[in-house]
Amino acid sequence: MDLSQACIPGEENKASVLPLPDSFLEFLKENDLNSSIYTGLDTIPRYIRLKPGYESQLKEIETELDCKLEKVDWLPGFFSIPPQIQIARTNAYRSGKIYGMDAASGAAVMALNVTCGDHVLDLCAAPGAKLCMLADLLGNSGTITGVDVAHHRLAACRTMLQKYEIGDRCRLFVADGTTFSFVPARSHTDVKISGAPDLKNEEDTFKEWTSKRTWKDRKDATKRKTATNDLTSLECSEPELIFYGRYSGVVGMSRNNLFHTVDAVESSTSGYDKLALLTNGFRLLKVGGSLVYSTCSLTVSQNEAVVEQFLSRNPKAELMKVDSAKMWRCRSGGILQTVRFDPKTSQTSGLFIAKFRKIAA
Structure with missing residues (x-):
C-alpha cells in the first residue's frame, strides 16, 4: 500500500482514500509503522x-x-x-x-504471571479493568494496591471493585505514581490479628472501610480541594486512601504505619511481587519480583527508547521473555523480548509490553 494514502475507516468497500500529511508519514516511518494499521478500525x-x-x-x-x-x-x-x-x-x-476490556490489556496482565499470595501494585490503575482481572487471578490470597493521580477515575475503580464484589484484598490511593512510596501491608508488624487485643490508639487505627467519612477525613479532603487539578500540589501532599478491603492489610493498622514511606533497602525485601509502571515501580519491587511496563502508545520514544534508557540506568533490571507471548496474536517489539499489539496484527488496540525482573546486586 502506498504510504501517501490510507482508506477512510468504514469506507474500504468504496475504495475511498485520504492523503496523509508528509509530517505524519515521517512520524510513521520513524516508528516503523505502516499506515495500513489505521484502516478498517471499525471492523x-x-x-x-x-x-x-x-x-x-x-x-x-x-x-x-x-x-x-x-x-x-x-x-x-x-x-x-x-x-x-x-x-x-x-x-x-x-x-x-x-x-x-481490550484483549491487549488482558495480555499485559497475563504477562505478570500472577500467582497465589502475590502482592501486586498498579501505578496507573484507572479505569479499573486490570484491577478486576488481577483480583480474579489472585482469588483469596495476596493483595492489590491501585494508584492513580485522578480522584474521579480512581473512584470509578472503586465502584467496579464493589460492583464485581472482588475488592476484599484491594486498597486504592489517589497519588502520583512516580513518587508513591508505600509497601504492601504484609511488611508491617502492627497488622491486627483476629482475636488479638488492640493496644493501639482507637482513633489512629483503621476500622473496616465505609463510604461514610469521619470528620477528620472530611477536613483533610477540604484541604485538598484546591489541589484537585494541581499535580504539583498533589506530589507534595500525602496520598489519599479512598478504599480498602477487609483483607487488604489495612484494617487494624495504625495510620502512621500505613503512611510510612520506604527506602530502597526496605523495598528490596518487603516490596511488591508484581507491578506496573517503571522507575518508581522498580524501586518498590522486591528482589526477584516482576514488573510489566505497558503503554497504549505505538511510538518508539515512549516504548523501546524508554526501555533502553531504563536498562542503561538500572543494572539490577533484567529484561525478561514474556512466555505467554508465543500464544498471542502479536509481534515482536523493536527490542528482543518486548511485545507489540496493533490493530492490523492483533485485531486489538495498540499496546507495548516489556517485562523486567529485579536481580540481586
Whole structure:
C-alpha cells in the first residue's frame, strides 16, 4: 500500500482514500509503522471478560446481547463481540457478570504471571479493568494496591471493585505514581490479628472501610480541594486512601504505619511481587519480583527508547521473555523480548509490553 494514502475507516468497500500529511508519514516511518494499521478500525471487535463462575450462563448472555460470543483462544476468559454491540445497559453488565476490556490489556496482565499470595501494585490503575482481572487471578490470597493521580477515575475503580464484589484484598490511593512510596501491608508488624487485643490508639487505627467519612477525613479532603487539578500540589501532599478491603492489610493498622514511606533497602525485601509502571515501580519491587511496563502508545520514544534508557540506568533490571507471548496474536517489539499489539496484527488496540525482573546486586 502506498504510504501517501490510507482508506477512510468504514469506507474500504468504496475504495475511498485520504492523503496523509508528509509530517505524519515521517512520524510513521520513524516508528516503523505502516499506515495500513489505521484502516478498517471499525471492523475491530470489542472484547469482554467473563467473571469466573459465570461460564454456565454464556448462552443467556449471548441471548441478551443478541450476538455470538466468540472465545479468544489465546486469552482465557475473554470473548470478542461485534464492534457495534453496547454492553453498558445489559443485565449481564449491571449484575457484574461481564465487563469490557481490550484483549491487549488482558495480555499485559497475563504477562505478570500472577500467582497465589502475590502482592501486586498498579501505578496507573484507572479505569479499573486490570484491577478486576488481577483480583480474579489472585482469588483469596495476596493483595492489590491501585494508584492513580485522578480522584474521579480512581473512584470509578472503586465502584467496579464493589460492583464485581472482588475488592476484599484491594486498597486504592489517589497519588502520583512516580513518587508513591508505600509497601504492601504484609511488611508491617502492627497488622491486627483476629482475636488479638488492640493496644493501639482507637482513633489512629483503621476500622473496616465505609463510604461514610469521619470528620477528620472530611477536613483533610477540604484541604485538598484546591489541589484537585494541581499535580504539583498533589506530589507534595500525602496520598489519599479512598478504599480498602477487609483483607487488604489495612484494617487494624495504625495510620502512621500505613503512611510510612520506604527506602530502597526496605523495598528490596518487603516490596511488591508484581507491578506496573517503571522507575518508581522498580524501586518498590522486591528482589526477584516482576514488573510489566505497558503503554497504549505505538511510538518508539515512549516504548523501546524508554526501555533502553531504563536498562542503561538500572543494572539490577533484567529484561525478561514474556512466555505467554508465543500464544498471542502479536509481534515482536523493536527490542528482543518486548511485545507489540496493533490493530492490523492483533485485531486489538495498540499496546507495548516489556517485562523486567529485579536481580540481586
